[in-house]
Amino acid sequence: MTFREKLLATLRAIEPILAIEGVLVLGSEVPNLLEKGAASTLVISQDVDIGIPVQRHAEVKAKLPLIQGLVASQDEPSVWLPQRWDLIEVNFVGIDVTLQHPNDVYVFNDASFPLLVFGTLSYLLPGTFHHVEGLRIPLPSPAGLLLEKLVTERSGVKGDRDLLVVLALLLVIGDHDVRELRERFHLLVPETREVVRSNLTLLSLLDPVVGMPDPRLHRETVAHLLALVEETSR
Secondary structure (H helix, E strand, O other): OOHHHHHHHHHHHOHHHHOOOOOEEEOOHHHHHHOHHHOOOOOOOOEEEEEEEHHHHHHHHHHHHHOOOEEEOOOOOOEEEEOOOOOOEEEEEEEOOOOOOOOOEEEEOOOOOOEEEEHHHHHOOEEEEEEEOOEEEEEEOHHHHHHHHHOOOOOHHHHHHHHHHHHHHHOOOOHHHHHHHHHHHHOOOHHHHHHHHHHHHHHOOOOOOOOOOOHHHHHHHHHHHHHHHHHHHO
């Protein structure tokens, strides 16, 4: 069974959650889904992140019993583990658009369904519904997802992988998404703009990671985006 088949089967298993307004599929699976035919070859990750607006928490919680083939982890109730070999892990995270700083984080307390809420996710805006094999998949705007990855100060393997998700997105987005990114970059405070520039510079220097796009083959693409944001900063 291919990873693409597992990803789509997992999204189908949580379809009642995806139907709730404001819920978004996030993270490394977005470039996989945006590939032609949702080919899912750009980023190999054995989980899928689902963003839950905090104001929709009660609606999502009410639909959790409808999820098929996954069960909440006893240690982390926001992580749902596959009970079948054809599914992958699902991680639920909270979105609070009122957070003002990317480093803000808090726990949305709930006895059975708590959520970690990250300030970086406030950069996300709903994009379009992506239709694949009968699934209606809510995705964020690519520009917002790029910003979410680029405004976070990370290090180590996790940081490298997040930056390679940025590269994967750059390979599937359009010129209008790049224009939106420039416009939104211009609205950032100088400190956050510097983090974005630093992360793009780091991405341009990364070595390959197995199962992810090879940054050596796309140095020019990253350099072009860095030049665009530098121009915006003047």
